Amino acid sequence: MTVGKITEVEFGVELPAFDPDTSMTNVRRFAKAANWMGPRFTDHEAARKEGLPGALVPGIMSQGFLAAMIHRWAPDAQIEVVDTVFRAPVIVDESYHITGVVTDVDEETGKVEIDLTVTNDAGETRVFGTATVRLPR
Amino acid sequence: MPSEQVISKPSRIATRQWGIEPMDADIAAAREKFLNVEFDTKTFDVTAENIVEYARACGEISPRYTDPKHPDFQAPPTFASSFIAGRHLPKDYPRFGGLGMDAGKAIAPQAPVRPGTITGKTHIHDIYTKTGRSGRMVFTVIRMELFDDSGTKVADADTRTVVRERPTP
Amino acid sequence: MILDLHTHSIKSDDGRAKVVNYCQWIRTKNLPIDGFVLTEHRQFDGESDYSTLARQFGITILKGSEVETEYGHVLVFNVTAPLVAEFDFARIDLSLVRVIEACEKHGAVAAPCHPGRKRVGMCAHIENLGVPKGVKIVEIYNGGSRGDEDDQARAMAEREGYLGIGGSDSHIVSHVGRCATRFPAPIGSEAELADALRAGNFEAITYRNQAVGD
Numbered sequence: 001m002t003v004g005k006i007t008e009v010e011f012g013v014e015l016p017a018f019d020p021d022t023s024m025t026n027v028r029r030f031a032k033a034a035n036w037m038g039p040r041f042t043d044h045e046a047a048r049k050e051g052l053p054g055a056l057v058p059g060i061m062s063q064g065f066l067a068a069m070i071h072r073w074a075p076d077a078q079i080e081v082v083d084t085v086f087r088a089p090v091i092v093d094e095s096y097h098i099t100g101v102v103t104d105v106d107e108e109t110g111k112v113e114i115d116l117t118v119t120n121d122a123g124e125t126r127v128f129g130t131a132t133v134r135l136p137r
Numbered sequence: 138m139p140s141e142q143v144i145s146k147p148s149r150i151a152t153r154q155w156g157i158e159p160m161d162a163d164i165a166a167a168r169e170k171f172l173n174v175e176f177d178t179k180t181f182d183v184t185a186e187n188i189v190e191y192a193r194a195c196g197e198i199s200p201r202y203t204d205p206k207h208p209d210f211q212a213p214p215t216f217a218s219s220f221i222a223g224r225h226l227p228k229d230y231p232r233f234g235g236l237g238m239d240a241g242k243a244i245a246p247q248a249p250v251r252p253g254t255i256t257g258k259t260h261i262h263d264i265y266t267k268t269g270r271s272g273r274m275v276f277t278v279i280r281m282e283l284f285d286d287s288g289t290k291v292a293d294a295d296t297r298t299v300v301r302e303r304p305t306p
Numbered sequence: 307m308i309l310d311l312h313t314h315s316i317k318s319d320d321g322r323a324k325v326v327n328y329c330q331w332i333r334t335k336n337l338p339i340d341g342f343v344l345t346e347h348r349q350f351d352g353e354s355d356y357s358t359l360a361r362q363f364g365i366t367i368l369k370g371s372e373v374e375t376e377y378g379h380v381l382v383f384n385v386t387a388p389l390v391a392e393f394d395f396a397r398i399d400l401s402l403v404r405v406i407e408a409c410e411k412h413g414a415v416a417a418p419c420h421p422g423r424k425r426v427g428m429c430a431h432i433e434n435l436g437v438p439k440g441v442k443i444v445e446i447y448n449g450g451s452r453g454d455e456d457d458q459a460r461a462m463a464e465r466e467g468y469l470g471i472g473g474s475d476s477h478i479v480s481h482v483g484r485c486a487t488r489f490p491a492p493i494g495s496e497a498e499l500a501d502a503l504r505a506g507n508f509e510a511i512t513y514r515n516q517a518v519g520d
Contacts, residue, residue, distance in 0.1 A: 012334040018196065026194050033190035034219035035181075059242055063215040064195030071213075075199055079214040083243035085320055085477070088452060103327045103479035113327070115480040123514065124452040128478055130322045241320075267348065267374075267398045274398065 003074045006110045006135040015073040015100035015114070020065040022057050027092050030061050044092065055092040062090055062127045066116045069098050070133060077112075077133040084116070084129035096120055100131075110134045164266055164275070167231055171261040176227040181220050181255045188212045188252065191219070211249035217292040218244045220257050221281050225296070227261070233275040233300040240276065240297040248291045250283075255291065257281045262295065275300045307493050308511070309366065310342040310486045312381060312419060312445065312473020317354065318347040320477055325356055327479045329363040337483040338513070341366025343383065343499070345473075348373060348396050350385040368496050371395060375402040377418060377428045377438055381445065381473070384414040384500035402428075406440040415503040417471055419445040422458030429458050437466060443503060446470030447512040449484030450477075456512075471503075472510035485512045 001016070003009055024042070031037050036058050039046030047055040063082050070077055090096060097119050104113035111134055118127035160168075185205040192202035192213050200207045221242075262280035266273045276299050283292045313328065314321035325344065332339060342365070344351065349371060356367040370383045373395055380402060382389075392408035393400055402418070409416040421428035421444050428444065446459045447470070463470050472485035488509045489502050502508060 011330055020196055021194070029190055030194035033187045033194060034216075035187075036219055059239060060215065060218040061195065063218055063242065063244065064191065064197075064213060067213050067215045068192075068196040068198075071197060071199055071202075079246060081243060081245045082215055083241070083322065085241045085322075086239060087450075101480045103331060104324070113479075115322075115478040117478075117480075122452070125450060125481075128322075128481075130478060267396070 002072070004076060004136065006105070006107055006112065006137050009074075009102055009105050009112055009135065011102055011105050013102045015069055015102075018065070018069040018072065018098045020068075020096060020098055020118075022090065022092055022094065022096055024055065024092050027055070027057055027061065030064070031058065034058070034060065036060065041092070053089060053091055054094075057090040057092055059084065059086050059127070062086075062118050065098055065118070066100070066129065066131065069100055069116075070114065070131060073100070074133065074135060077135055080111075080132045080134055082116075082129060082131045084127055086127055088124070088126045090118055090126050094120065096126065103130075107137070110137050161266060161273070163231065164264055168264050171227060171230060172264065173260050173262070175258050175260045177225070177259040179220070179257045179259075181257065183212065183250060183252050183255055185210070185252045188216065188250075191216055205252075209249075211251050214246035214292075215244050216250050217246065217255070217283050217294050218242055220255065220283060221279070221294050221296050225259060225279055225281075226277070230261070233273075234302045237277075237298040237300050240299045242297070243295045245293045246291065247293070248285065248289050250285070250291050253286045256284045258284070273302045275302065307341075307366075307489045307491065308339045308486050309368070309489065309493065309499070310339050310474050310476070310483050311370075311383070311471050312345050312372070312448065312485075313342045313476045313482055314346060314372075315344055317344070317349070317351050318477070321346070322477055323479045323482070325354075325367065326359055328476075328482050329359055329365050329367075331479050331482060332365060333363055339483045339486050341368065341493075342482060343368045343370045343473075345370040345372040345381050348398070350390055350395055352390075366494065368499055370496070372419065373400055373405060374398040374426075375400040375405055376435065377402040377431045378421065378423070378426045379419050380405055381417045381419045382409060382414055383417070383503060384496040386412055386414065388412050389414050402438045403440060406438075410440070413497065413500055415443065415500045417443040417445060417503075419473065420448040420451060420455060420459070420475065421445065421462055422451065422455030423448075427455070427459075429462050432462070441466070441468060443469045443471055445473055445510075447472035447485035447510045449474035449481055449514065469506055469508070470510040471508065472512060484514050485510070487511065
């Protein structure tokens with residue numbers, strides 16, 4: 001179910017859940033397209049040699065996942081800000097869940113604020129952030 | 138409810154809330170020298186293929202982002218974040234004796250990014266510390282302002298880096 | 307009376323939640339908490355007045371602080387002007403023992419938070435620095451805990467005879483109320499909260515992994 005206008009948005013509503021593709025194949029595809037290549041993102045072994053638990057999903061890819069979730073929910077939403085805090089690494093080939101909930105609605109300006117999180121199977125928050133989006137009135 | 142728009146908030150709170158601690162001299166000097174001074178200009182070639190691949194990898198399904206023939210074809214709004222790859226500071230910027238870590242990123246899109254050339258102009262937007270006797274954490278907010286071929290601003294992209302200084306023996 | 311004893315608003319450098327939205331969230335989601343304490347990082351927010359919001363939503367909103375010591379982060383409840391004059395809240399290298407002493411002198415209560423977390427929690431520092439004097443209460447449920455951090459916190463509390471509190475450590479709106487603390491009687495002010503903590507009759511609760519709110 002998608003929303004179009006600001007008046008359709010209720011405070012507290014959850015955006016449809018979205019499980020991002022964090023497979024190595026997809027991360028490599030992203031890294032190439034975003035010109036964000038580096039062994040710590042595209043090679044588990046190389047990442048472990050750097051002391052990391054495994055190859056990292058780039059923070060900017062998490063941002064991209066979060067934006068995609070917003071677009072799936074509100075295709076006409078204009079994203080004005082995505083602000084992310086990287087709390088713990090997101091590891092390639094592990095499974096994650098992205099959630100979004102509406103935490104502020106301003107019908108006059110058409111602005112909506114959304115809490116965003118990337119959590120793992122244990123329910124731990126790895127990335128959190130907020131987005132401000134504008135919807136048609 | 139009214140909303141207060143924040144992209145990388147300034148340092149007002151942490152260190153100066155009570156006016157007890159004067160700003161460290163080296164931080165004051167770095168702010169004086171580097172804040173809001175553009176130190177780098179880069180150009181980026183954006184192709185339709187890059188945009189489609191980026192969008193698909195992120196899970197975008199709207200043809201606006203995945204179909205170059207769409208009349209409003211453009212990059213997803215977070216695309217501009219990818220221009221700020223790597224540690225990106227002025228050559229003579231103080232190192233503060235430690236490794237820089239990425240503490241967060243914010244992107245504020247203002248106009249669509251479409252295939253063509255994007256110009257990124259970078260400045261230091263904020264420098265602040267959390268202070269301790271045994272060492273400091275120095276935060277630097279780097280802002281890249283992005284413009285398209287026509288000179289229209291398409292986004293502000295902020296990176297917050299933090300350096301944890303090693304205590305001096 | 308159930309209070310979330312550990313929350314951050316946009317007044318904290320990494321906080322992204324507005325206090326009004328916390329209130330809306332608690333009411334819209336029917337969260338089982340009666341209020342929350344704003345424990346902004348390395349400061350006491352003396353300026354903000356949330357009494358109108360508190361009345362409007364019927365929610366208790368109190369203010370505390372989260373300071374940083376050699377043993378990691380520490381929640382401080384019932385911050386007063388004399389306490390603020392005792393040490394510099396902005397520093398990241400305060401002495402835990404001195405913070406506790408200052409709190410006792412001025413009717414405040416200090417409680418190390420997320421003790422099981424690396425670097426910013428107390429458990430790891432005990433190995434190097436020994437058990438600090440004067441700790442009576444620690445946070446045993448923290449909404450931001452990962453892995454076995456809360457287990458480590460509870461184990462330490464049991465070993466050392468500490469009482470346990472709970473707080474969500476929320477930085478965004480939807481994370482408020484993930485953990486909280488239950489008190490037997492109503493609490494209407496920071497001073498009453500400090501009294502209730504000193505009385506020792508409370509219980510840490512967690513709502514994580516339960517279908518409450520979100």
